[in-house]
Amino acid sequence: MHAAVLEMIYNQRNEIKENWSEKMTLVRNDVFKEKVPKTLFQDTNEEFAALIFNSFDAELEDGRAFLRSFAEKLIRMGWPLSYFTKGMQTFRRVVLESISSGSEIPSKKMYETFYEIEEWVDEMVNQLVDEYSGSWETTLHQQRLALKELSAPLIPVFDNISVMPLIGTIDTERAKLIMENLLDGIIEHRSQVVLIDITGVPVVDTMVAHHIIQASEAVRLVGAECILVGIRPEIAQTIVNLGIDLGKFPTKSSLRKGIETGMELTKRQIINV
Amino acid sequence: MSVQSSVEVHTEWGIVSARQAGRNLAKEIGFGSVDQARVTTAISELARNIYLYAEKGEIIIETIEQYHSSGAKKGIKITAKDRGPGIKNIREVMEDGFTTSGGLGAGLPGVKRLMDDFDIDSVVGEGTVITAVKWLR
């Protein structure tokens, strides 16, 4: 950018920043309908302003890194892109107002100055849009991976028989994921019998039992059957002590027994060799 | 930024259009197939209750947003409004199996479980407003 323009912005930076912050309250109403806490909004504006002023003297690469981390922050907070674009437009307006009111720049240079500022704003917005879309993709990708790990896979063992090993604590959120996985897996593999293996579940309380019972009811609705396997002694104790009724639920002591029952249900027998 | 649609319910067709509008919006803002079914079913229950118990009313479906320092939430909000007889005992109608029409009595308690937020505001003789929200995860 033209040295005189940079100098002007630099000299008046306090005033520009103040004007800008004030005008940003309109953006808060417009973009967020006041649903963002005031202090959070102000703090973010501070960072935004620092980013803008930094972009004037920092090396290009540094500026880019700063912009990237700001973009990541906005994404993490779920703020819309329009916060950034409107912020930049507001900044441009404030700078242009200062320039036209002051006499630092000879009027014949005015047009050139406008043009330069315009270009600079466009460049910033373009860069941020780039960062925004790039980071979005990575964030989504990471979330998907995390979800996959959290939710148990359905493993087909024989035609029509699958096993779902549950590992770790089961809260409501995970239970929902597991249920969806289970049902989708049943459709995909055309499983008639699913063995739910709870060997890896550390605690079975009323809540967990409730989730398991619901899963088995849903499994029945899509047209398959559940057998519960892998009940450790202490789990059997808590189930009875808590008065949880697993009466309707076929259970087997081991995976192998479960598979045998599954085979009978699907009219097949394990042939001893 | 919020999308809103309103469907009059005074015939059975109102029930069908309300749930179609709900399904479309739920799909548009990115709900998965299970949550789409949850939202659609909840709308169907509320719309049918209007038709059965209040004769006519309105279903409003809109997107909503909420911002926190930890992130933003987007969701779909259903408002079911009628000027019917109102509900005398709210606790009673929220019990599984309670019905005055020979139904399953699963509608209102069901909507509460299908959605994330749920609220009934009802005055006997004046009408009922039920709101329910599902947040995008």
Added chain:
Amino acid sequence: MRIPILKLQQYLLISVQVDLDDQTALQFQEDLLNKIHQEGSAGVVIDLTSVEMIDSFIAKVLGDVVEMSNLMGARVVMTGIQPAVAITLIDMGIILDDVPTALDLEQGLEKLQQELEE
């Protein structure tokens, strides 16, 4: 609108292709019972693969039609209930535990065969 009811030997096959509205559901209940009576059918498969939503009203109509058919001596198996539909039913506390189910039409027919042999 009417849902077509097909005949396959001693069985009736119904593939529901749309989300059911109330009138269609009630009409279907009546049509199916009449058809069972006419044909003296021993078994019925209702395939719900294309149905994207079942609310408590439709669930009641379907549960009732199974019970009514049983009274008339016909076994009914429901097939193809989608995962999303199953989950919403469970959320609502509707488990349809008197209704036999199978994954698809083919397995539904097999299940009928087994039940009728017993």
